[in-house]
Amino acid sequence: MPENRPSETRGPQWEPYAGDLDRTVVVRLTLAERVQHIVLMVSFTILIVTGAPLLFPETPLIQVFGGMFPVRTFVHRFAGVVLAGLAAFHVLYVLFSDEGRRDFGRMAPRLRDVKDFVHYLRYQMGKVDEPPPFGKFNPFEKIEYFAVVWGSAVMVATGFMMWFFEATLRVFPKWVYDLIVLIHGYEALLAFLSIILWHLYNVHLKPGVFPLSKVWINGQITLRELKEHHPREYQNWLRRQRIQPPGEDGEI
């Protein structure tokens, strides 16, 4: 009931939820979002595997394709088309679905993200005991999301220009094509490092989650996790549950 959503930043703090924090689960990622994530993950992995060796042409890495180089090229382009299709679907999802619109709104950068980030640093260093009051998406997740949006746009655009280089060279001079190739490679390296160093650590490897988070599969987190890592969203969830006073319709 998004139309009844109370302000996320003001208003009284609700009393702590009385139920079992560990046994009540809330939806963090909808089915549509999980499917999009899996398609992204698979296509991204294929694109990296079939693309990365080209960045290191003078190493044995380039030999991994054996005599299958044309197959590599086909698979890479196929995965690129899948990624482009996913991006198009995501735009529609954000524009026309309730969950997509709502979650995209929560992704929007706010000034308080800066405050939350500073709070987070102090919390990590042990200067404050209260966890940072992150919403559904913390500042890192917001940056990551927009990095994926930007990165996908750059990779799809430059990728298609490389694929159809005959046409590209009818419009742009050779140096622009060279620049596109350059950008495609560095942007890929950037994306790969972000996933390996940042994303995998923060969603799977960090203490408390290790070895594997299941959120990307079942889309669920417990209320305790919500309360601990996304306090502001926890408060919002409580408010949404208590729009109708407890006991009136038997729920909660």
Add this chain to the structure above:
Amino acid sequence: MASSLAADSAAGARLFVDPAVFRNSIHGQMGFTCTMCHPSISDYPHERVTPVDCGACHEPARNELQGSVHGSVHPIGGTVPATCADCHGSHGIRRPADPESAVYRLTQFQACAGCHSDPEHMARFGQGIVEAVPTYLESVHGRALVDKGLSVAPVCTDCHGQPGTGAHEVQIVASPASPMNRAHVIETCGRCHEGMVTAYRQGIHGQKLAEGNTDVPTCVDCHTEHAVQPITSPGSSVYPSRIPGTCLACHEREDVNARYGLPSARRESYLGSFHGIALVSGQLTAANCESCHGAHDIRPSSDSTSSVSPAHLLATCGRCHPGIGQRVTEGKIHVASVREDINLFAYGVQLFYYLLIAGIILFAAAMIALDQYRHRVVDPRRTGHGHA
């Protein structure tokens, strides 16, 4: 001196001439008697015979041989490396056109191999090369001769002997008189491969060679010598996947590039390109050096007739990429350095990405370290609860 028949007999030497062998030889068929070649024999039994003087009858052959490496006293070996009989045999000599002849065209290599494949024998003359014949037999020329029975395939003496007189005037390759010497190798190969040599002479390599240049490649520098293979053979030095290595043997050399004002970094700029990557990865249809620059009549891009001259570049690209935009000519094809081969803007983009990538690595490392600090130092007892 153990030159008695008794001593030879004790050593197991063959004492008697097989009448059938002699009868079927060219000399036997012509009714020669023993003493025509062995005039020192006057009675029986006789002493060891004196060397036969073939040149008494075959005077032109003797003259040819005397000027050759085989017929003159070798500076290291101290003897004459080969006599008539070493190649032609003795009592069983046949006409060269006779398949039974030791120098019959299709089996001549065996006569040469008798000495040239024997390491001990060749060592006496300071020669370490004993692989020439087996290498030749594996080459396109050797297989044409042996496997296909092609009598037009070149045999040893076709390349190493003088045209016309053939085998007798073989010289070492270092000798300017050798048909395989750098001064003559083009015309020697051209005796059969005339079209290629004509094209070669028009290209920059051929033009420079005619000027006496000692750096430019001749046929054998790209195609190898005894080992020459067809371009369809993966072992060929000019097989698509091996062409870059063959060209780079010279064009990667800084001294060569500096001497002739040639661009450097051909290796990096090609292997880093899609063409190079695809070729190294086994896609043989990817463009190699030859695809764009040509082969025998290769010319510099400054030559208006060159396939990579500004006027022809688009058509050259279009051979594989029909409909490629004409702006492909606006910029360098070989890109090794972003700064110098693309432009400063691209260099700026590259620096931007360097900073961004370094920043991401440092930021991620710092955040991970901070998180570990919290879980190990600030709050070591807390185990945390799932989810990010």
